[in-house]
Amino acid sequence: MLILDLDGIRAALADIDPLPAIEEGFVAYSEGKTIVPPVGELAMETGEVHIKYGCIKDQPHYVIKVASGFHGNAAKGLPTGHGMMLVFSQETGFPVALLLDEAYLTDIRTAVAGAIGAKYLAPAEVGCIGIVGSGVQARLQLEYLKPLTACRDVLVHGIDGAGLERYQDDMADAGFTVGIAPDGAAIGAACNLIVTTTPATTPILLAEHIRPGTHITAIGSDTPEKQELDAAILAGADVVVADSIPQSRLRGEISQALGVGAIEESKVVELGNVIAGKSPGRTAEDQITVFDSTGVAVQDIQIAKAVIDQIEAERT
Amino acid sequence: MLILDLDGIRAALADIDPLPAIEEGFVAYSEGKTIVPPVGELAMETGEVHIKYGCIKDQPHYVIKVASGFHGNAAKGLPTGHGMMLVFSQETGFPVALLLDEAYLTDIRTAVAGAIGAKYLAPAEVGCIGIVGSGVQARLQLEYLKPLTACRDVLVHGIDGAGLERYQDDMADAGFTVGIAPDGAAIGAACNLIVTTTPATTPILLAEHIRPGTHITAIGSDTPEKQELDAAILAGADVVVADSIPQSRLRGEISQALGVGAIEESKVVELGNVIAGKSPGRTAEDQITVFDSTGVAVQDIQIAKAVIDQIEAERT
Numbered sequence: 001m002l003i004l005d006l007d008g009i010r011a012a013l014a015d016i017d018p019l020p021a022i023e024e025g026f027v028a029y030s031e032g033k034t035i036v037p038p039v040g041e042l043a044m045e046t047g048e049v050h051i052k053y054g055c056i057k058d059q060p061h062y063v064i065k066v067a068s069g070f071h072g073n074a075a076k077g078l079p080t081g082h083g084m085m086l087v088f089s090q091e092t093g094f095p096v097a098l099l100l101d102e103a104y105l106t107d108i109r110t111a112v113a114g115a116i117g118a119k120y121l122a123p124a125e126v127g128c129i130g131i132v133g134s135g136v137q138a139r140l141q142l143e144y145l146k147p148l149t150a151c152r153d154v155l156v157h158g159i160d161g162a163g164l165e166r167y168q169d170d171m172a173d174a175g176f177t178v179g180i181a182p183d184g185a186a187i188g189a190a191c192n193l194i195v196t197t198t199p200a201t202t203p204i205l206l207a208e209h210i211r212p213g214t215h216i217t218a219i220g221s222d223t224p225e226k227q228e229l230d231a232a233i234l235a236g237a238d239v240v241v242a243d244s245i246p247q248s249r250l251r252g253e254i255s256q257a258l259g260v261g262a263i264e265e266s267k268v269v270e271l272g273n274v275i276a277g278k279s280p281g282r283t284a285e286d287q288i289t290v291f292d293s294t295g296v297a298v299q300d301i302q303i304a305k306a307v308i309d310q311i312e313a314e315r316t
Numbered sequence: 317m318l319i320l321d322l323d324g325i326r327a328a329l330a331d332i333d334p335l336p337a338i339e340e341g342f343v344a345y346s347e348g349k350t351i352v353p354p355v356g357e358l359a360m361e362t363g364e365v366h367i368k369y370g371c372i373k374d375q376p377h378y379v380i381k382v383a384s385g386f387h388g389n390a391a392k393g394l395p396t397g398h399g400m401m402l403v404f405s406q407e408t409g410f411p412v413a414l415l416l417d418e419a420y421l422t423d424i425r426t427a428v429a430g431a432i433g434a435k436y437l438a439p440a441e442v443g444c445i446g447i448v449g450s451g452v453q454a455r456l457q458l459e460y461l462k463p464l465t466a467c468r469d470v471l472v473h474g475i476d477g478a479g480l481e482r483y484q485d486d487m488a489d490a491g492f493t494v495g496i497a498p499d500g501a502a503i504g505a506a507c508n509l510i511v512t513t514t515p516a517t518t519p520i521l522l523a524e525h526i527r528p529g530t531h532i533t534a535i536g537s538d539t540p541e542k543q544e545l546d547a548a549i550l551a552g553a554d555v556v557v558a559d560s561i562p563q564s565r566l567r568g569e570i571s572q573a574l575g576v577g578a579i580e581e582s583k584v585v586e587l588g589n590v591i592a593g594k595s596p597g598r599t600a601e602d603q604i605t606v607f608d609s610t611g612v613a614v615q616d617i618q619i620a621k622a623v624i625d626q627i628e629a630e631r632t
Binding site: 001003035037040041042043044045046047049051053054055057062064066068069070072073076078082084086088090091092093094095098100 | 317319351353356357358359360361362363365367369370371373378380382384385386388389392394397398400402404406407408409410411414416
């Protein structure tokens, strides 16, 4: 059995592009080729644990991901999130790999989902990339967008002044020129590819901020409560894409828009079907498109697969 | 983080008696001091995976157990069952230990539950131990009964002739004199401590076989379908003990007896309460007692704790 720690996982990821594996996962999910039971939850006084697990039927492995959130860790100088992925054989049930990723692979698979959204939905010419938030996803989303666009101009908006300055510096090191925007309106005015990455519960971007020809990837909202986009943005959008339609009924931006009657579910298409060409993505440069990423287990299954395949390739 | 393979786990167990930890777990469970969410299930064409997880509230760890059954393994010469236990900190969510036990700890915690049942319910003088079945539990139950009774006379009944002979030889090596019984009636006639360990779906022991003063531990039935004891045994018993009353409504011998109206739920007491002295166990030598073991997550939590505590004690 392969046991990889975070350094080993980072090294494996440095040599590969996990995007094709995650795309394949979204397609399999939309084709009904996955088995993904309900998320297991263990709620303690000190923290919460989620167990996400499942498989793609015709693949060799199944995956169990353990992800925890312990908010008291911050005061101890420890990361609040932690976790690991366990990979087993679908033929024998025997363990194949333990990926002790400390939740890093969840961050990566989320960033890759954003990149896939942009690949299929962003306008051909990106003038400026807008980022809302300055945390882990604000960084990783930009990193994983890099191969998909020539644009290196970025405008960032957030509520953590010091964090925004660090973001500016760090992203400059990564080759981006980053300006700081005072509000969502300034982001919408300058940017036609926008990624929102905050846990906000009231909208930061409004419909009047968004220009024709803009694509928005909404990463932050993954619960029934969180919301970064005004429902009117989804109402006015030409294309609204979910990672999982069943899940988007319950959580994320789409659930908010459905809840207030701003859109009908029939408007929503699934990312796997867009990738497979079964549902239209962007069909004109002046369209407004939205991809709402809430996170599905098939991303975990496929990022684990990508890491293991790379380790096996290195060994042969 | 501690990573222990099967050899390391066997070595740790060889130096300890896990019975007190499992007793403590049953007591905590019956006192409502545990958090045990519903079992996660992943059903594939090739096999099934169960995820059992939870914690005792005032203890340092929570435990996630992965247990799989892949019946096609037998034809490949591989064990059908496999698994591991993951131990995390209840304070931070960080992983503490990976116990790569290949399902061995599940076997042990089940054997220990049987021993606890005998400790509180068996008659003072055991004349002959009856074992039904000749597999893993038929062996381990006898092994874990050894410290609790001076009796070394055993009668075994089963359907696998070659398996019974191997059982006779192996248990002779362990210090027992084992005779082979032709049927359940012969077991009941000779034995006043009986352990049933088969996946039978029609009763092997009938009420007319069982003498006054007998204790029966029913290990085999852990689903709604399996049944080793005629419901009339539970109807006629003076004491009927469940490991978990909620679980015994759904699976095991008690669910069978409840289903046909042979007993009322009010007759059933919980093992943790018997251990704690809150519910009566055996109160007279001529009573018939039954302990129905279906397996609860708190046993997994506590066997993992026993192993980790031992490793920590060795290191200090």
